[in-house]
Amino acid sequence: MRGSLGLMCNWAKIGLLFLLLSISGCNTLKKVGEDELLLTKNSILVNDEKVGDSEIKGLITQKPNSSVLGYPLKLNLYNLAKENPDSSFQDWLHRKEKREKRLNNLLSEKQVNRLSESFMVKGYSEFLKRIGEPPVIIDTAETNESINNLKAYYNTKGYFNNTGSYEIINEKKKRAKIEYSITLNKPYIIDTIQKNITSPELDSIYKNASRQSFVKKGEQFDLEKFTLERERLTTLFRNSGVYNFQESSINYDILRDTTVASNDKLMDVQLNIKKFRSTSDTTETGTPYKVARHKKINIYADYNINGTTDTLQKEEYEHYNIYYSDKLRYKPKALADAIFFEKDSVYRDLDRIRTYRQITNLNTFKYPNIDFIPDSTQTGLETNIYLAAKPKYSLNLNFDVTHSNIQQVGTAFSASVITRNVFGGAETLNVSARGSIGLLSDASLSNETFTSELGGDINITFPRIWLPFNTERIIPHYMLPQSRLSAGTNFQRNIGLDKQSLNSILSYNWSPSDRLKNNIELLNVEYVRNVNPDNFYNVYRNTFSNLDNIADEFQDDPQYASYFEPIQDEGEDPQLDIPTGANDFARDVLNGSIQVSEEQFDEVNSIEERRRRLTENNLIFATNYTHTKNSKSGINDLDFYQYRIKLESAGGMLSVINNILPFNKNPDGQNLVFGVPYSQYVKTEFDYIRHWEIGGSQVIAFRSFSGLAIPYGNSDNIPFVRSYFAGGSNDNRAWNAYELGPGRTDNVNDFNEANLKLALNLEYRFPIAGDVKGALFADAGNIWNVFDNETNPEAIFSGFSSLTDIALGTGVGLRYDFTYFVFRLDVGFKTYNPAKVGSDRWFDGYNFKRAVFNIGINYPF
Known part of the structure; x- marks a missing residue:
């Protein structure tokens, strides 16, 4: 409150x-x-x-x-x-x-x-x-x-x-x-580069990599290049065995007095790499740097910062010494796979960084502590990795209050229990349950007042690629490989068609670097069952209105009275009875029992196809691959780009099986699995985001999205849950979600969707006062049908000429920054509406009365 x-x-x-x-x-x-x-x-x-x-x-x-x-x-x-x-x-x-x-x-x-x-x-x-x-x-x-x-x-x-x-x-x-x-006057040029390296081993390493130097003879003096060269040499030495090398040991001398005017602008520089000096070293000489190797690698699997290591038990695995108390709770291989140091190998700082990342990624241990103890010769290291376990179990609880165009108000809750190191290999098991209840905003959607939803998921993560063959050469451990196996279900009551769904996913993900990520869902199975298909015309009111308008011509004919609801009040306009009257009327029109015009016949045929499509159960066996890259270096980086590429195929595996073991077929010739026609399609998406910082906390943000899903084989359309829609707070903000398109159509259906989407967004963000930010935006895009069973030419993408159907919305936004999240209010105006004709397409309804208000959390892209 x-x-x-x-x-x-x-x-x-x-x-x-x-x-x-x-x-x-x-x-x-x-x-x-x-x-x-x-x-x-x-x-x-x-x-x-x-x-x-x-x-x-x-x-x-x-x-x-x-x-x-x-x-x-x-x-x-x-x-x-x-x-x-x-x-x-x-x-x-x-x-x-x-x-x-x-x-x-x-x-x-x-x-x-x-x-x-x-x-x-x-x-x-x-x-x-x-x-x-x-x-x-x-x-x-x-x-x-x-x-x-x-x-x-x-x-x-x-x-x-x-x-x-x-x-x-x-x-x-x-x-x-x-x-x-x-x-500026004439610049100084580097003439010669001399070096004074006190360690022979460092001198040898330097010579072997001198060609990569940022400081080169004959080039103009640039202090930034000297800074880069110091960073390069520090990284080079620390990845070549010098575990304790300090950047402060490097400096440069300019062997020229630049304050004296002269026509000769050549200068000599000298690279100096001094000896190692510890903070307690009071001598001027220091110790020469030496290349060190791992002589002994110890893993303390039950480390307690207040405990002692004297009474621990020891187990040797390959070249690692694993210390533990009472009983070793982790498989030695799981621990070894997270460590990138090898016995007798030269120390590399890269291995230290990868070890930290992998151990943290296991989600089993707290941030690890790694200690290097040199021997008397400074060439041998005893490497100690201290691992402190996170709690075996964690409980998370969430409670939310929600609002939508379907619910006046709703409450949602969720709970999850995380169990770590389930099988001893640092696996993580997550069992979650969720539920919600809400008050319906439209009584016509259901005979009940309240909606309810209940669901649960089981998710287990393995810190390795879970396949019958070794993938180490293709996806090494430093790429943080993970395998995920999940199963979930969801039950929806008293809303829409009362859906029930079951899903199961087997996926693999890995990150070659902090900015690159890959994910393969080898198997993504989703089964959606519509429990209450007879409620279709109550939910999709626009579709029902179109059918009822055609039936108006027959409402006064007594032989068709059974199609309509009984009239309660005199003068009331009869409506088709839901669901029996509406279904019977559509069936009789299509079988020729009721004669209508060709245009009306096509309309009824389209309505019936949509009803069958949206009320039939869906079975999706899909495989997909997603590759993402993000150049953002931190939360305060306002100048970056990111992109996402996704490829998906559904039904291909089942189609191959059908060639060996034929499936049953329905009257439409579709193959059935468990009595349900499986979906078959290919799908590709490309999403690109670019931010430019233009000073004063002002940012220009751009996003482009393109997606195409093509049905084939066992399908002539894309399942509703995998199709595209346009409009909404994160898309074209001048239209509500599902209201835009397809093509030139004007909000034909209650939930308009299609299988091709193009979207472009441009936003100028600027500070206003304190935590209040502002934005000016332009959103363009639309959805179309292509290569499917849609027959309406206004909804079909037919080539470059269809690009004139791209809608344009412009508007303004206010944001309030709460540090942890941003509250967003956007007002969108229909600037170019392809559903209009001629000049009416431009700036029609460009006023606050017809504006679309969007409320969101955080930025849309």
């Missing part, structure tokens, strides 16, 4: 801010003094050429006030605050004290109101100052500092004799811009 009140207060503040902005003519110069200049722009000229590089611009210490689409929002918010709200408040208190003496300390209602108003003025003034920005006044001290920063930067690029200046250019009243000018 407290969180809800806090959220309401925050949104109240936001609303008041926009109200104040709309009714006040904010003066940008309101708090700029007479002898002061507001900074409006910085420009940088290098050798008389304008520079726009964000890194170089970041060297300027004084930047203009931030703006949203050119409007200085934060500055004007700051200007709205009273200069000294305490003064009027103190004056009122002084007057109040005098009145209290005369009025026996009684406060009138009017005084109380004024006191409240004073508190409000003071509070909002502080709030506005906190989220706003004071005017940026040009300060020559900071300007000089910026010039020094620019000169220092170009010094690091080899322009040691560069010069710099600036000019303040007055614009309109009390406004000015600053133009920085840098003259």
Whole structure:
């Protein structure tokens, strides 16, 4: 409740801010003094050429006030605050004290109101100052500092004799811009590279990899390359046996006085690699670095930070010594597969990193501790891996309140129990159960008032590829291979068609690197049973209306009275009886007992095909492969890309079996497995996301998606659960989910779906005030039918000409950042609606009355 009140207060503040902005003519110069200049722009000229590089611009210490689409929002918010709200408040208190003496300390209602108003003025003034920005006044001290920063930067690029200046250019009243000018002059070039490496072993390693050096003779001096070279050498040495190498041991000397002017711009540099010095080493000499090998590898499987290792038992496995207390609870192979050190092998820091990753990935141990103890010669290591087990069991409970277009309000709960090291090989078993109950928003959807759903899953994870042959050469252990076997069921009551589903998945996943992931679902079996198919026309009301409109021509004919519900009130329009009347009417139209026009016949045929498709049970035997890459380096990385490629095939395995052991067939000639026609299709998807940071926490985000599913063999359409839809808070936000398409059709069905989808999204994200963010977006895309049994030409993709059916929605969004998640409100407007004709397609309903409001958690992409 407290969180809800806090959220309401925050949104109240936001609303008041926009109200104040709309009714006040904010003066940008309101708090700029007479002898002061507001900074409006910085420009940088290098050798008389304008520079726009964000890194170089970041060297300027004084930047203009931030703006949203050119409007200085934060500055004007700051200007709205009273200069000294305490003064009027103190004056009122002084007057109040005098009145209290005369009025026996009684406060009138009017005084109380004024006191409240004073508190409000003071509070909002502080709030506005906190989220706003004071005017940026040009300060020559900071300007000089910026010039020094620019000169220092170009010094690091080899322009040691560069010069710099600036000019303040007055614009309109009390406004000015600053133009920085840098003259580079001739750069210094590296002439020779000398080296002074104290360790012969390091010298040998360096020579063998010197061609990869970032610092090369004949190239311009660049301090960044020297930094990269230090990092390269540190990594090289630590992966070549020098386990204790320190980057601080590397430095470079420039053998040239760059402060003396000279036409000769050649310089000599010297690489110095000093000896190892520990923090306790007080001598100047230190110890020469040496290449070390693993001589002894110990695994402490029951490590207790407060315990002792003297009484532990020992078991040898291959070249590992495994220590444990009482009984070894883990299979030795499972522990060995997580360790990448080998006896007598040269130490590699890469093996240490991979060992940490793999042990953590097992989800059985806490973050491990690895210790290296050198012998007296510094060439042999005793490697100790300390493993502290996580609790054997973990319990997770969740409770949510939900709302949807079907439920007015609902509650959902879930519970899961995690059991670790189930079979002694670091396997993880997860048993979960979930349930929900909700109040129906539309009584016509069911005879009951409430909906209910109950389900459960069993999931077991193996930290290896679970196949009858060895996959180590193809997928080594450092790629964190996992096998997952899961089975689940779900029961849905009093909603829609009352579905029951069973699913089972056998999958393998591995990560060649932190940014690359692969997943193969070797077997993905899903069985969906519709328990209440007679409820179809109650759920799909648009479909029923189309059929009922055709039947209106026969409602006054007594011979067709059995199709319609009895009329309760005089003047009431008869409707087809659900389900018997509607089903019988459609059947008699299709068998010719009822004569209708050709167009109406096609419409009824389409309705009946859709009813059969959506009420029939589905059996899907699928195999799929998914490859993803994400270049994001951390949670604060705002400039990255990611993509996902997915390939899926369903029914192919069963089709091969059918050639050997023929299945039974239904009247339509489809092969049956357990009395259900199995789905057969191929499907491919490509999803690409790109974010560009454009400064000031502003981001341009782009997403493209394309997906195609082609039925064949035993199917002439795609199962509803594997088809595509358009619209919704994470898609085209000018349409509600399932309302857009297919093609040029105008919301023909209650849940419109198809087997081809194209989507493009572009969003400009910017800060507004404090934790409040804003967005402008444009969403384009649609769905179509292709290579299936759809006959409506307006819904079929027929080539490049169908690209004119791509819908465009534009809009604005508000986001509130709660640190752990983002609350999102988007308002979408139908900018180009392919379901309209001619000029009506553009900006039809471009107003708030016809806008679509979307609420979501976190960003859509």
